Amino acid sequence: MSASFLDDPSSLEGPSSLEGPSSLEGPLLPPEPSPPEDPAHALLARLADLRGTVTALVEHRSTDDPTAHDPLRGLYVPDEAVSHLLSTWRDATDDTAAPPGALDRWPHGVDDRLARTAARTRLTDLDTAVLLIAVAPDLDRTFEPLYGYLNDDVSRRRATVGLALDLCGVPAHLAAARARFHPSAPLRAHGLLTVEDADRPLLSRALRVPDRLTAHLLGDDAPDAALLGGLTPIPKPPPAAGHDEGFAERLAARLGEGPLTVYLREHREGDALATLAAALPAAGLDALRWSGAAEHVPELLREARLSGRAVVVCGLPDRPGPMVAELTAATDVTVLLADPRPYDPQWSAHDPLVLQAPRLPAGGTAVWRAALGPGADAFDLAGTVAPYHLGGDRVGRAARAAAALAAFDGTPLSAAHVRLAARRQSASGLEQHARRIEPAVDWRDLVLPAGPLAQLRELTLRARHRDRVLGDWRLSAGGGRGRGVLGLFAGESGTGKTLSAEVIAADLGVDLYVVQLSSVVDKYVGETEKNLERIFTEADRTDAVLLFDEADAVFGKRSEVKDAHDRYANLESAYLLQRLESFDGIALLTTNLRANIDDAFTRRLDLVVDFPFPDAEQRLALWRHGLAHVPRVDGLDTGPLARDFELSGGAIRGAVVTAAYLAAGRDEPVGAGDLLEGARREYRKAGRLVPGEANW
Incomplete structure (x- = not known):
């Protein structure tokens, strides 16, 4: 190999950044090579060839070195060494021929982990050789004293940039060769090589291979220790009835064509993951699902390159720009991002393919039945899980929790176990803005006339079947309107409005969150709307009933604008009107004075229940x-x-x-x-x- 480096210096060139492959890079291997039985055996065979090259170079240098047999060589510079160096300079010519020990017997066409790593990361032949030279002391300690001799410093027992180029038979003055050690070149940009001692001249800087890469080359597939705790498994694909098969098939076909960066905007948490769980196996891809900190993205990308897997990130951090920019810049890795927020072009200069994730149908009875097993046939599963909008992985976790609860009680799996487990999986940040109530009542606790009682039962009916009626049957009003259920309870104090909200939550098997007006209303302009937006956003992704008690304090009538206070009060009401239309959860409003509620709010309500004073x-x-x-x-x-x-x-x-x-x-x-x-x-x-x- 080294002979080709000298005969054709252009072969040193290759991709020096992450922007894409070069026509001058080293030969790539077939896409699906058959792995050797013992990765370590193949790597040690390469080391045997390297050992011969190192030996040849040592013999070549020691032939006319007057200090070759000095036991203190490398600790000081004697006069003989100075004279030898001066004579070498005087005899120097433009001849760039390789020393006798150059890697002229470098093995080509070897199918091992080093070769496949080089193919995935687009390394040139020189990069691959440097990688092997740098990793050698981590695999065989006998390289250390020889490297110390060749570095002319017994304390520097790792390969340096200059030593690596010498072993490859490449002149150190070639710019293309030196560029392979640049931070933007694949070896360093992909986290495969560390160049230490930045204060030293380039040729004397030490080379170190990360422990994770060394372990991978030896056959260890355990992920990097820095990624532990942030990697979670991809759930099994949901049954065909649980997702949009056509979308998943199109995405799988595109993923099968090569590395791709996709941003899936999901309406609700879990929508995108259900689609990816179906598309990735169809594309023949395995994936690393990451939920950890952005600071470990370099280790994550390196792991993906080593294993040939895609990267999946569902739920971006509050400030996603740096993380998205780093992930989308890795054009040689398939990266799949999912978040409810729309993609912002300012996050990255490398725009991904932006798609809208199909909406996962509510209930997901087939998904629940598959997760719960035969025990799901003992009760009305469809009616039990209809209020919940959990993703595929959350369904699996809830099913395991329900089975554990049933085992603890010593009873067969029941609807109560499933409701309790699902409710715990749907916990959210709503408790920061609202008071959580775990319902402990039922319909028997309500003493109401037949009319209001029938309306309350209709509310629960709407909550259970809204996705079928508004989604499958296409009865949504359109215009970006959500599928929320909105109700107003009007009546005198003590007539059962709050109790009714708790009963509805209990019947649906979800928690009740009572909005604290003290945490919503703010004297500063615009802050009340921001607080309400946080509540609605959390409620959108949480299976719960949201209760605005004394709602006329927030949903009051708009007034004629006479001063700035009236103007901003009307802006607040206008925001609420718009937000209620796009709301996807269950919200109940109570008031003692129905006349104080703006008519525009009333029009957007599904039901208005009047609570009469009891006779x-x-x-x-x-x-x-x-x-x-x-x-x-x-x-x-x-x-x-x-x-x-x-x-x-x-x-x-x-x-x-x-x-x-x-x-x-x-x-x-x-x-x-x-x-x-x-x-x-x-x-x-x-x-x-x-x-x-x-x-x-």
Whole structure:
């Protein structure tokens, strides 16, 4: 090989950066070579050839070296060495012939890991030779003293730039040869070689091969230690009904043509990953899925080059520019990026192929059934998982968690186990802006007339089947409108609005998040909208019910603009109107004064549920429901209380709690006097006159 370097200096040239292959680079191997049985054996065979070359060079230099047998050679410069160097300079000619020990017997056509690494990273023959020379001391310690002799310094026992060029028979003054050690050249840009001692002249700088590359060449496929904790497996492809097969097939065909950088904008977390899980196997590609820090991207790209795998990053950091720029610049590696944000051209000068990831249908019953196994047939799986929009990997994790919960309880897998596991997988950053409530009620806790109760059940029906109706049946209004479910609960305080929201969340098997207005409303212009946007963004990707209590404080009517305050207040309302249209989650608004809600908001709501003040019959049912689990005296009649005290459901509960404390203090069951005192206190709290005691 070295003879060709001298005969044709242009063969030294090759790709000096990551921009693409050069027509002058070294020969590439077939795309799918059959790996040798023992990678270490092939590498050691190469070292045997290198050992002969090193020996020849040592013998060549020691022939006329007067200090060759000096035991202190390399520790000082004697007069004989100075005279020898001067005579060498005087006899110097323009002859660039290789020394006798040059790599003229370099093996060509060898199919081993070094050759395949060179092909993947577009190394020239000279690059490959330098790589072998640099890695030799890490594989065989006998190279160290010989390298020390050739470096004329016993303490420098690694190859240097000058020594590597000498062993390859390449004159050190050739610019093309020196360029192979430039930071933008493949050896260094791909993280395959480190040139140390930057303060030394170039020819005396030491060469070091990273431990990960050495291990790979010897057959170790364990990923770099810097990547541990950031690599996660690609989930198995979902069943055919769970994704857009046509899109996945087109993407697989394009990936099979060669390295490609793709940016998939996903509507909801998990959409892109489901598509990639189907497209990558179809393209015959394995992938490294990265969820770690951007600082380890160089190690990630090197691992991808060594193993011939693609890089998948789902969910970019808050400031994605540096990470995207570094990944998209690696044009020799297939890089697949996914994020809900639109691609920003300012992130990178190397624009990827930007695509919209197909929307993964809600429910995903086939995906859940495949993950849960035979136990999924014991209950209504479709109705259980319909409210959840989890990605394929999240579904698998939720299925494993549900199985673990069932095993802990010692019972067969049930819908309750699946709901609990899915709810935990859907946790998000909403708790930073809202109060989380884990529902502990059901429909039996609601005492309402038939009309409002039917509307509440319709809300849960809409939440379960919105993707089928609005998506599959194409009944979405278009214009970028989302598939959210929006409802308004209007009624006096204590009539059951918040309780109804909790019941709906419980029926859907999701958590309830009550928005704290103190964390939303800000006195500075524009900050309220930013806080609301954070809440809506989190709610869009979370399976939960979002409750705006006392919503008229935020969704109030727009007013005539008389000053700057009115103008900015109307801007806030306009933002909310636009954001509600694109919302994909479940949002419920409650108000005591329906007239204060802007009509434009009302038009965008799916249902408006009016909660009437309970009549005497409903108040009786509320008293009985409140006392259902409370010890009470025999024959206790709550009919007079329901008839004489016009209390809301919340006030009746407060009266029952007061009566329970009074009875507990006496260590007796609750009696009529305790309930009467509780009802009177609720009247006094409301500033109302307490009815007379004639009927008692």
